[in-house]
Structures are given as C-alpha cells and as structure tokens.
C-alpha cells in the first residue's frame with residue numbers, strides 16, 4: 001500500500017522526507033540506507049546537510065548503498081554518481097567514505113552485479129531507501145520492461161532517459177551521456193523496510209498518473225512499488 005503525499009511546495013516535501021531519515025538515524029546510528037542520485041535527490045541532500053550543520057546528526061556509523069552508477073565511468077569523472085554523492089552529501093557530513101558503497105562499474109558485468117547483491121544482503125535490509133523517478137517511470141535505472149524479480153544488473157538506458165539526463169547534466173548533448181549503467185533491480189529495492197520516492201514537476205506527472213491507476217505494469221516500473229507495504233511518495237502539485 002502506498003501513501004501519496006501532495007505538497008504545495010517541494011521544499012516542505014524535502015524537509016519532511018529528510019526528517020523521516022534523520023529520525024531513523026537517531027534511533028539507529030548504524031542504519032543502512034539506499035541512496036539515489038539526480039536533480040531531485042540533490043534537494044534532499046541539501047536538507048540533510050543543513051540539518052547536519054545545525055544539529056550535528058551523526059553519520060559516523062551509517063552505511064549507504066547507492067542505487068546505480070553509469071558503466072565504465074571512472075569515479076573521479078564529474079559525471080559519475082560517486083562524484084555526485086561525494087559533492088552533494090558525503091563530503092559535507094561526518095560519514096565514513098568506507099561505509100558508502102557503489103556497484104563496481106567496469107569489467108565483468110555479471111560478477112559485479114552478483115557481488116553488489118551479496119554485499120547488500122550482508123548488510124541489509126535497508127532501513128530507508130530513497131528513490132527518484134524517471135520521466136518514463138523508471139526507478140533507479142530499471143527502465144520500462146524491467147521485471148519484479150530482477151536483482152542488480154547492467155542495463156542499456158532508454159532514449160528518454162538519455163535525453164532527460166542530457167538536458168540536466170550535459171548541456172543537452174546526448175552523445176555525452178553514458179549509454180549503460182549498473183543498477184539495483186526491482187527486487188533489490190523492494191526488500192527495503194521503508195521506501196521514500198520523491199517526484200516533482202510536470203515532467204513526472206505522466207508516471208504519477210499511471211501510478212495512481214493502481215495497475216502494476218512493467219511498462220511503468222514505478223508501479224511495482226504497489227507491492228511494497230511501507231512506501232511513501234512525495235510529490236508537488238505540478239506532478240499531481
């Protein structure tokens with residue numbers, strides 16, 4: 001069962017979602033958290049950083065797993081998700097970088113996928129999983145056509161995803177966007193104890209509209225969240 005929370009402005013949504021995570025960390029300092037990247041997630045991290053500066057919430061024992069990473073992109077490359085996370089969040093709080101995991105994104109695709117899944121199972125289930133939403137309804141990099149049983153795997157990105165990411169991060173130059181990524185699967189994501197999805201703006205409305213029909217359909221991977229019993233979707237009026 002999913003609860004959709006509609007906000008007049010996204011700042012309040014970010015604050016409520018961030019507060020939910022902060023409370024979890026206060027109760028369980030070694031919480032295990034699944035994290036997302038993207039322009040939407042950036043606002044969430046900003047709230048966590050502001051809280052850290054004010055209240056010194058302690059991240060020293062927190063363990064994080066990122067959802068996905070472009071394939072064959074070095075972590076020092078500013079387009080990598082590791083770089084994004086370091087810049088937006090990890091380097092601004094007292095998290096131990098050794099406790100921040102990403103899937104290995106070069107070499108043997110099957111082995112890297114299996115190893116990440118194993119590592120997740122050793123530490124998980126996640127106490128909190130953050131998700132953004134693709135314009136085509138993807139979650140992490142589980143593009144339309146993904147199935148509910150998939151674990152971590154390597155994917156070819158769909159053209160709508162490449163176009164969206166080009167617009168936000170690559171000055172509209174699609175040729176610069178990596179075409180492959182390694183991502184947690186839907187089944188990996190659904191194991192989390194709590195899922196928080198953030199979706200703002202009119203670009204996300206189509207996927208949210210489908211979600212609201214309560215149908216579960218692989219063409220809209222976000223709809224698999226209907227099978228989770230503790231998931232909240234934070235949206236603004238534009239996405240509603």
Ligand code: GLP
Pocket residue numbers: 036037038039040041067068131132133134138139140141161168
């Ligand atoms: C990428 C990430 C997704 C994220 C999406 C949303 O595709 N792999 O995990 O949900 O971006 O991006 P944005 O928040 O920029 O719209």
